[in-house]
Amino acid sequence: MSEYQHFINTITADVMKENIKLLEPIRNHTFTKLGGVADLFITPSSFAEIQSVVKQAKKFDIPVTILGSGSNVIVRDGGIRGIALCLTKFNQICVNEDVITAQSGAAIIGVSNFALEYELTGLEFACGIPGSVGGALYMNAGAYGGQISDVLEKATVMTWDGDILSLSKEALQLGYRKSIFMNGDYVILEAEFQLKQGDPKSIKQKMEELTIARQSKQPLEYPSCGSVFKRPPGHYAGKLIQDSELQGTRVGGAEVSKKHAGFIVNIDQATSKDYIELINVVKGTVKKNFGVDLETEVIFLGEE
Template identity: 50%
Template sequence: MMIVNILNTGCLVEKNNKFVVESKVPIKYDVLMSNYTYTLTGGPAQYLAEPKTFAEISYLVKRSIEFEIPYLILGNASNVIVSDQGLKGLVIITTHFSEIKNNGLKLIVDAGAKLKDIADKAAEESLTGFEFACGIPGTLGGAIFMNAGAYGGEMTDIVKEITALDAKGNIKQYSHDEFSFSYRHSLAQDQNLVILQAVISLQVGSRQEIITKMKELNDRRAARQPLELPSCGSVFRRPPGHFVGPMIQEAGLQGKQIGGAQVSKKHAGFIVNIDHATATDYINLIHLIQETVFQKFGIHLKPEVRFLGFDEQS
């Protein structure tokens, strides 16, 4: 997430109108984030734009800095919970910025490309190494931001170079080692970087074996996870030596419901939206899980999801 502090000036309204009206990239007002988030929750974004190129993203970021408008970059919004009160400033959605190019054993991928589409492209080119991410519901930018992983693989294993905007809106290149990957962490979180593109390094493989592996992983995911319902994916990070789902089960919370949010009956590590849940329902249920698990096991579950627009982060 990238936030730039906003100044409380008397000319704020006038500046904001100019910010939108004179923008070279279309900016919309008061757009419900529930139309974009995987949980189907979240209030209105003050402003929202959907750029399609490097230049448009860079322009929006620099314009936000110039006008002292907070800005936030989102891809698929699959691992976020947005406040019911919405988000101040400009939300930049990257899903239309999604080109995938082949370059030998490498794929050059825009940040807004969906992981599923990247996996399909890799399979098409008989390149192996990306199968682990084929079912992760997100875009490359978000996956790199949090070093997403599944089934024994992580973004750090395959990402070799990253192009990103720094906090001043300047385009910079980073090597894998410079990006400080660790469990669900990257340099982007520390320095508020906007990931634009990455080079993914893969290996030659059998197309049929790659496709078969992807099907196996997707079948496993469908059998174990509540993909049929809106959710924000895995809610908590895995504590060393423990599995989150069984801990929540043993704490007696599987199926627990607050408002329209429910601890999934299929996998207790997920919270699903079963009846017009609000972000507040999600937050309250997350807090209940944390408190109950801590009381029973003495372990604090740290959220894997990102909380946006809340005064206090969970």
């Protein structure tokens, strides 16, 4: 790790030492409990810290991989070379009238609860999405009939040169589980949500209903990356997998959930290799049975 020491010495003028770790197991930071080791694991908590890491990483030609809460990713067993930049400490939320601004590391569930606290409606659908604000923008995350693009006003981002820009919703090219961020040109810093005043009892009731629905249908008792596949046109991925009689199918410690066919769960110290092999089994079987190509929603990071 001596090749990184000069870089570390350079950024410690701006980044607190406790926010920098060498050879950090990524499995400690993902919902699946999968993933190898990151060469450098950095958890900045301010604009200045993020900017310092980004600028110096470019200067030292060190690759940077952005990691949010780790809810919708599979980090391969070989881990992450260079820097894993985890933004979960960059998590402030504030409100101005009916607009909520949230930093990218804030939990989107936390933003939904914050909206309830201030009697703002529009983010109820997000009360069960287990990801960060940045991840939610990256995927244009959605659930129960709502999606981020319904309420997003604009985003603040950083280029890999360290420049900070404000992008309108239209500039983000938000679609079904996609956005401009998938091009890899920006680090997401903040999101601004335009909400409306609402009845707190109605907001709370809706959130409770959605929470009950999620808890009753999803295998929350096991580590998982959430819904693995996008919804194919004219179909539901979970139904196709269920009708293929794949529930309970295992590769190593990974299993197609018996509770919800759209989930793959880590039931016994699975590896990323197990997970990926099982995903391919599911895709191949559904293709054979129904002629439908399943596309993964989950993001793959790191090396084999």
